[in-house]
Amino acid sequence: MSSLRWTISDTGVLALRQLRRIPRQPDLLIGYTIQPVMFVLLFRYVFGGAIQTPGFDNYADFLMPGIIVQSIAFGGFVTALAISDDMKKGLIDRFRSLPMSRIAVLSGRAFADLALNALQLAVLIAVGLLVGFSFATDILRVLLGIVLLLGLGFAFSWVFCLIGLSAGSAETSNAIGFTVIFPLTFASGAFVPPSTMPDGLRQFAEANPFTTLVDATRHLFLGAPANSDVWVSVLWIVGITVVAAFLSLRRYRSLTG
Amino acid sequence: MSSEPAIEAHGLRRSFGDVHALRGVDLVAPTGSVLGVLGPNGAGKTTAVRILTTLLQPDAGTARVAGLDVTKDAQELRSRIGLAGQYAAVDEYLTGRENLAMVGRLYHLSPSQSRTRADELLAEFDLVDAGGRVASTYSGGMRRRLDLAAALVVRPPVLFLDEPTTGLDPRSRNALWETIEERVSEGTTVLLTTQYLDEADRLADRIAVIDHGEVIAEGTSDDLKARVGGSRLEVALEDPTQAEAARAALGPLAEAGADVGVDGSRLSVPLRSDAGGVVAAVRRLDDAGVAVSDVTVRRPTLDDAFLTLTGRPAEDATDDAEVPA
Numbered sequence: 236m237s238s239l240r241w242t243i244s245d246t247g248v249l250a251l252r253q254l255r256r257i258p259r260q261p262d263l264l265i266g267y268t269i270q271p272v273m274f275v276l277l278f279r280y281v282f283g284g285a286i287q288t289p290g291f292d293n294y295a296d297f298l299m300p301g302i303i304v305q306s307i308a309f310g311g312f313v314t315a316l317a318i319s320d321d322m323k324k325g326l327i328d329r330f331r332s333l334p335m336s337r338i339a340v341l342s343g344r345a346f347a348d349l350a351l352n353a354l355q356l357a358v359l360i361a362v363g364l365l366v367g368f369s370f371a372t373d374i375l376r377v378l379l380g381i382v383l384l385l386g387l388g389f390a391f392s393w394v395f396c397l398i399g400l401s402a403g404s405a406e407t408s409n410a411i412g413f414t415v416i417f418p419l420t421f422a423s424g425a426f427v428p429p430s431t432m433p434d435g436l437r438q439f440a441e442a443n444p445f446t447t448l449v450d451a452t453r454h455l456f457l458g459a460p461a462n463s464d465v466w467v468s469v470l471w472i473v474g475i476t477v478v479a480a481f482l483s484l485r486r487y488r489s490l491t492g
Numbered sequence: 493m494s495s496e497p498a499i500e501a502h503g504l505r506r507s508f509g510d511v512h513a514l515r516g517v518d519l520v521a522p523t524g525s526v527l528g529v530l531g532p533n534g535a536g537k538t539t540a541v542r543i544l545t546t547l548l549q550p551d552a553g554t555a556r557v558a559g560l561d562v563t564k565d566a567q568e569l570r571s572r573i574g575l576a577g578q579y580a581a582v583d584e585y586l587t588g589r590e591n592l593a594m595v596g597r598l599y600h601l602s603p604s605q606s607r608t609r610a611d612e613l614l615a616e617f618d619l620v621d622a623g624g625r626v627a628s629t630y631s632g633g634m635r636r637r638l639d640l641a642a643a644l645v646v647r648p649p650v651l652f653l654d655e656p657t658t659g660l661d662p663r664s665r666n667a668l669w670e671t672i673e674e675r676v677s678e679g680t681t682v683l684l685t686t687q688y689l690d691e692a693d694r695l696a697d698r699i700a701v702i703d704h705g706e707v708i709a710e711g712t713s714d715d716l717k718a719r720v721g722g723s724r725l726e727v728a729l730e731d732p733t734q735a736e737a738a739r740a741a742l743g744p745l746a747e748a749g750a751d752v753g754v755d756g757s758r759l760s761v762p763l764r765s766d767a768g769g770v771v772a773a774v775r776r777l778d779d780a781g782v783a784v785s786d787v788t789v790r791r792p793t794l795d796d797a798f799l800t801l802t803g804r805p806a807e808d809a810t811d812d813a814e815v816p817a
Contacts, residue, residue, distance in 0.1 A: 241600060248597040256585040259626060325581035329642070332545045334571035335598040491508065491548060 242336040249343020253317075254350060263313060267351055268358045271306040275359065278302065278426060279366045286427050290459070295367035300452035301425030303359050304445060307352050307388040308420060311395040314344050315408040318399030327490065341483050345392040352388035356381065371457045380455030383465070386472045387448055393479035400486045425449050444471045496559055498523040498650050498681035499544065503553035506539050513539040515705040516553065521683055521698070523649075526676055528696025529685040530794070532802075536705040537685035538578065541654045544683065545575045558650050571599060574643030574651045578658060580635040581642075584628035588619050588638050591627060595642045606645075613641040617671065633664030640671060651675060653684045657691060669694060689794035699794075701801055709801050716797040721747065725761040725773055728786040732757040741780040745773060763789065 257264060278298050288297040321327045321340075330340050360368075370377050395412070402408040422436060423429070423445035429437050440446055451468040454461035499521035506514045514536045521527035529537050542548040544557055546566040555562045560569040582591050589610050596606030614623040617637045622630060627638060636656065643651060653672065657665040672695060676682055686692050692699050693713050701709040701716070709716055725745065729738055739752045742761050745768070746752055753760040763769065770789050777784055 244600075245598060248594060252583065252586065252590075252594055255590065256583070259585045323579075324584075325577045325579035326583060328542075328547055328577055329575065329581040329595075330598070331547050332570060332573065332575040333595070333598045334567060334600065339598075 238336070242339060242342075245336040245339030246342040246346060249339050250346040250350075253344060253347030257351065266313065267310060267355050271302065271355060271359055272362050274302055274306070275299070275362050275366060282426075287431070288428060291457070293367055295363065296369070296371075296457055297428075297453075298426065299359070299363040299368040300456055301423075301449045303356065303363075303384060304387065304449045304452060305420040305425050306355060306359060307384050308391045308445070308448075309412075309417065310352050310355055310388055311348050311392040312412045312416075313395075314348055314392050315395040315399035315402065315412060316405045318344065318396060319402050319405040319408045322400070322490075323404065327487075331487075331490065337488055338480075338484050341393070341396045341480070341487060344396060345389055348392040349385060349389055352385055356384060372455060376455045376458075379465075380452050383448070383451060383455065383468060383472070386469075386476075390472045390475040390479065393476055393483055396483040397479050397486060400483060400490065419443065420445050423449065444468075444475075447471060496523075496556070497521055498525075499527065499555075499557050499683055501540070501544065501553065501555035504540060504543055504550045504555060505552040506543060506548065506550050512705050514543075514550070514553075517702065517705070517707055519544075519555075519683070519700055519707070521681055523681055524676075524679050525697040526672075526682045526684060526695050528692035528699040529683065529702055530687070530689065530692045530699050530798075531685075531702035532687060535702045537702055538654055539705075540702070541575075541577075541652050541683065541685055545573055545652050546570055571646065572648055572650060574646070574648040575654070576636075576640045576643040576652070576656055577654045580632075580639040582627045582630075582635055582638050585626055587624050587626050588614060588630070588634075589623040591638060592642055592645060596645045599646045601646070609645055613644065617641045631664075633660055633667065636660060636664065636668060637671070640668065644675070648680070650681045650683070653682060655685055655687065657686070657688065665691075689798065693794050701798065703802050709797070713794065716794060716801075717792045720792040720796045720800045721762050722765055722792070723763045723769075724790050724792065725759075725763050725770070726786075726788045726790055727759040727761070727773065727777070727784055729757040729759070730783040730785050734782045735759065737780050738777060738782045738784075741776045741782060742773060745776070 275298070279295055283294040283298065286294055288294055291297040318327070327340065398411050399408050402411060423440050423443040425445060429440035429446065432440055447464050448468045448471065450459065451461065451464040453459040454464060497520050499519060501517060501519040504514050504517040517536065517540055519527065519529070519540065529540060531537050539548065543550050544555055544562055546562055546569055549563060557569055558572040560572070562569060583594070586594065592610035592613050593606045596609050597603065601609060614620050617640070619634065619637060619641070622634060627635060630638065640656065656672070657668055660668065669691070672682065672684070684692070684695055696713065698710065698712055699716060700707045709719065725742070727738060727742070729735060735754050735757065738759055739754055742752050742759065745761055745763060747762045747764050770787055774787055
């Protein structure tokens with residue numbers, strides 16, 4: 236299977252390209268680290284006192300899984316911007332004119348995002364521990380939770396690949412990201428319990444896959460009741476990855492410029 | 493080596509919605525030659541290049557490049573072509589060396605081959621000192637050189653250059669032209685699109701003029717110029733009232749059926765090839781007592797050819813051509 240070997244090699248080359256760019260784009264690193272930290276401080280100290288979270292020791296415990304899920308899912312956003320930018324600058328044309336694997340431009344991004352998400356996760360957990368969050372399960376479950384979160388980030392990298400390829404400009408990517416995906420993360424159980432929301436919104440929040448993922452993380456990090464959240468989360472992650480990767484690749488192949 | 497042309501396209505058509513970018517384009521470039529595709533913005537040049545470089549599927553028509561079909565053998569073809577597009581497609585956050593090594597890896601050279609080739613190309617393109625700097629610090633001309641170098645990583649037998657010098661200053665254009673000429677002298681077949689007549693004139697063996705998605709003329713630079721007629725005599729009079737006298741004096745020098753054009757104090761005459769040129773013109777004007785401030789003979793330029801072929805000057809069509817590199 237030499238074509239599989241080249242796909243892996245090309246993915247590695249493109250992932251390395253992204254990772255090399257990180258230290259040269261300080262604004263990107265700030266987006267990845269400082270911004271989520273600001274969110275933690277905002278919710279923990281500004282809103283946190285007014286939010287009741289029955290069943291949790293404190294708001295920091297309730298909040299951290301939510302904010303981590305939001306940050307990880309939304310972290311792939313820079314992928315959409317970068318792909319739009321690559322298209323505008325002609326780099327995607329260059330890649331498409333090379334004898335390289337078709338999917339590598341996208342899979343390279345997704346794997347590079349994995350590294351960025353791991354960094355982001357480490358920063359968020361560290362800040363969470365400082366503001367009063369504490370793990371209440373065993374190491375195995377915590378690690379499982381981390382794997383689940385990285386899987387979520389991987390899945391959303393493909394969603395943002397698709398947005399970047401479809402948008403055609405960084406501005407449009409920005410608009411799609413902030414008007415569709417960002418609100419979705421708020422209409423969930425990430426920051427407040429859905430039971431406090433009005434009818435309609437509550438049902439939406441309960442059905443929102445972000446709520447499922449946040450609840451699964453709360454289970455794995457804090458021992459909160461799980462129901463079927465972990466397995467359903469895995470299904471969501473696999474489903475989103477497969478569908479978004481398929482659509483992205485199809486879009487990439489048929490780009491007309 | 494087969495005698496098949498390096499680039500051969502027949503009846504290429506491509507529409508984007510209601511826009512007919514190509515309406516049946518034929519192009520041929522024999523191996524080792526330079527084909528210039530000349531036309532204004534929106535003529536269909538880039539669409540043709542995108543089809544020939546496998547980036548875009550034609551709606552109809554066939555094309556073979558380096559002996560391979562651009563749709564059926566696309567993946568194999570990609571390892572035999574180099575493309576330098578309009579926008580200097582380099583990663584601004586990578587250094588020049590990293591950019592070239594990355595492209596080498598994506599052409600499936602080994603890591604060490606890629607690095608060696610990157611260093612060779614940096615030396616060749618006068619970028620050794622800049623090789624360790626990120627490309628965002630490069631000037632427009634340096635970026636184009638890096639872009640062209642990236643297209644040459646595997647020494648492809650066929651090279652596509654889509655408006656390689658648009659937006660460059662004259663010195664950088666000249667440098668890039670010399671680089672392209674070196675490639676050609678080594679046997680590379682080049683398809684070059686341009687809106688600049690002087691560029692096609694200088695680099696191309698044959699020129700295809702495209703307008704509104706169709707090839708409206710094809711031939712050597714001289715063929716195209718010949719379609720506009722021979723040399724023109726341009727005369728500037730000291731006294732505009734002598735224009736009629738000058739017209740009468742120069743009439744016998746004009747080509748059969750052609751007229752002497754008068755515009756104020758300036759006259760323009762399509763010269764008969766056996767008319768005797770400037771000497772004959774000056775003698776006749778002198779005999780007629782017409783005082784002139786300037787007499788020149790001008791060979792027709794591609795500008796003249798473009799005007800004749802499309803009914804409008806090339807300059808009008810390139811007004812919005814000042815794209816930053």
